[in-house]
Amino acid sequence: MAEPTADERNEEVTMDEIVALAKRRGFVFPASEIYGGLGSTYDYGHYGVLLKNNVRNEWWRSMLTERDDIVALDSAIMQHPRVWEASGHLEGFTDPLVQCLGDCKKRWREDHLREEAGLGPEDELVCPECGGELSEPRNFNLMFQTHMGPVAEEGNEVFLRPETAQGIFINFKNVLNFARKSPPFGIAQVGKSFRNEITPGNFIFRTREFEQMEMEFFVPPDQAEEWYRTWIDIRRDWYLDLGIRPGFLTVRPHGPDELSHYSSGTSDIEYLFPIGWSELEGIANRGDFDLSRHQEFSREKMEYLDQKTGDRYLPHVIEPAAGVDRAALAFLVDSFEVDEVEGRERTVLHLHPRLAPVKVAVLPLVGKEGQPEKAREVFDAFRRAGIQAEYDQGGSIGKRYRRQDEIGTPYGVTVDHQTMEDGTVTLRDRDSLEQERLPIESLVEEIAGRLVAPWTSPKPDPRS
Numbered sequence: 316m317a318e319p320t321a322d323e324r325n326e327e328v329t330m331d332e333i334v335a336l337a338k339r340r341g342f343v344f345p346a347s348e349i350y351g352g353l354g355s356t357y358d359y360g361h362y363g364v365l366l367k368n369n370v371r372n373e374w375w376r377s378m379l380t381e382r383d384d385i386v387a388l389d390s391a392i393m394q395h396p397r398v399w400e401a402s403g404h405l406e407g408f409t410d411p412l413v414q415c416l417g418d419c420k421k422r423w424r425e426d427h428l429r430e431e432a433g434l435g436p437e438d439e440l441v442c443p444e445c446g447g448e449l450s451e452p453r454n455f456n457l458m459f460q461t462h463m464g465p466v467a468e469e470g471n472e473v474f475l476r477p478e479t480a481q482g483i484f485i486n487f488k489n490v491l492n493f494a495r496k497s498p499p500f501g502i503a504q505v506g507k508s509f510r511n512e513i514t515p516g517n518f519i520f521r522t523r524e525f526e527q528m529e530m531e532f533f534v535p536p537d538q539a540e541e542w543y544r545t546w547i548d549i550r551r552d553w554y555l556d557l558g559i560r561p562g563f564l565t566v567r568p569h570g571p572d573e574l575s576h577y578s579s580g581t582s583d584i585e586y587l588f589p590i591g592w593s594e595l596e597g598i599a600n601r602g603d604f605d606l607s608r609h610q611e612f613s614r615e616k617m618e619y620l621d622q623k624t625g626d627r628y629l630p631h632v633i634e635p636a637a638g639v640d641r642a643a644l645a646f647l648v649d650s651f652e653v654d655e656v657e658g659r660e661r662t663v664l665h666l667h668p669r670l671a672p673v674k675v676a677v678l679p680l681v682g683k684e685g686q687p688e689k690a691r692e693v694f695d696a697f698r699r700a701g702i703q704a705e706y707d708q709g710g711s712i713g714k715r716y717r718r719q720d721e722i723g724t725p726y727g728v729t730v731d732h733q734t735m736e737d738g739t740v741t742l743r744d745r746d747s748l749e750q751e752r753l754p755i756e757s758l759v760e761e762i763a764g765r766l767v768a769p770w771t772s773p774k775p776d777p778r779s
């Protein structure tokens with residue numbers, strides 16, 4: 316079957332619908348909103364925080380809990396300025412900036428304009444906003460600069476990291492000494508990165524402050540190609556296991572002209588966002604570029620000594636680099652649906668139960684004697700078991716279900732008159748809408764079991 320196009324995609328969900336839901340239900344707000352906002356920066360509300368926590372937790376689980384060849388790191392956001400010289404970011408981390416010389420004076424990324432207009436490097440470009448002439452492109456460095464210490468003067472400039480990866484490379488020796496690992500092994504890190512993007516936009520897809528989940532996997536040079544392929548598969552499967560429909564995910568190898576300065580091979584895992592196919596995560600074969608550059612600039616030996624063979628070598632690096640915000644956006648987009656329940660429109664997020672901000676809503680039928688108290692007991696049992704639950708007593712039961720459907724809560728437990736008689740509750744499934752009666756004693760175990768069971772999205776996949 317043909318790949319779905321962006322237009323078909325927008326019939327299913329638009330970015331506007333996601334932005335509206337995210338604000339209405341407290342996932343994401345424009346930052347500094349009461350002051351008119353600040354260029355594509357966003358604040359995450361309660362459910363957004365829970366969703367991002369779950370994305371990170373799933374990533375850590377796949378990197379640390381389910382393997383024994385990766386260790387964790389949390390390095391500083393600001394590093395010695397020489398780090399960025401060695402990494403090539405000071406010189407090469409630039410985008411081609413063009414400015415409109417006509418009426419609107421807007422700034423654009425030249426490469427994006429050419430791509431969107433389907434134009435080659437020699438074709439003439441005009442401003443897409445007002446049709447004005449554009450300036451010659453100039454290389455604009457994306458790193459945010461600030462100063463260390465009380466006075467802003469030459470010599471104390473520092474940069475906010477544009478990727479978490481360099482913090483890992485400069486700690487390679489530290490980790491090697493304490494972790495007692497030998498290649499192949501990895502160092503994983505999650506944290507904020509900053510890029511002064513020329514044209515941020517499309518909600519949380521491209522922002523100037525964002526969070527990355529990066530893992531540098533150090534391997535003997537002759538194993539690099541094999542591990543590159545392996546990590547592409549592992550990372551693609553991570554998204555599929557978390558419910559992204561296979562028809563909306565693809566792996567696209569970079570052409571030679573697209574490769575970053577450090578890469579000898581990169582593949583993007585792309586998702587069909589409402590803006591079209593776009594990068595969700597990149598997997599790069601960085602060779603020994605980073606370790607050799609830091610060895611050269613710091614004069615610290617970065618080699619690994621193989622005790623068994625006596626060989627010394629600079630490991631090569633395979634890097635899966637993902638974005639927390641971008642992954643959260645993909646999960647929101649892929650799970651969003653407007654369907655009809657009992658003759659009425661309902662908006663629902665079919666999020667994987669492990670990603671859902673709230674796992675179970677406990678809903679007492681209101682005004683009935685003893686039911687709110689019983690529901691509180693059920694709610695407390697979930698909390699004691701470490702299962703994120705929400706107690707909701709306000710409004711009709713239909714309204715409460717809808718509120719929970721919109722934030723993607725997979726299970727609803729209703730405490731009703733029968734509960735008071737026989738100790739059973741109604742368990743409602745967000746996706747199938749099936750309702751079953753279960754004894755209160757088995758609830759926590761039942762939900763805990765469902766949270767670890769394999770899961771596939773109930774939404775149709777155009778390729779199936």
Ligand code: GAP
Binds near residue numbers: 642
């Ligand atoms: N260390 C390699 C590296 O940083 P990248 O492809 O530039 O590679 C990795 O970034 C991931 O970080 C991207 O696939 C994306 O998910 C996320 N990312 C990059 N720039 C971003 C931005 N401006 N806003 C949101 N996420 C971004």
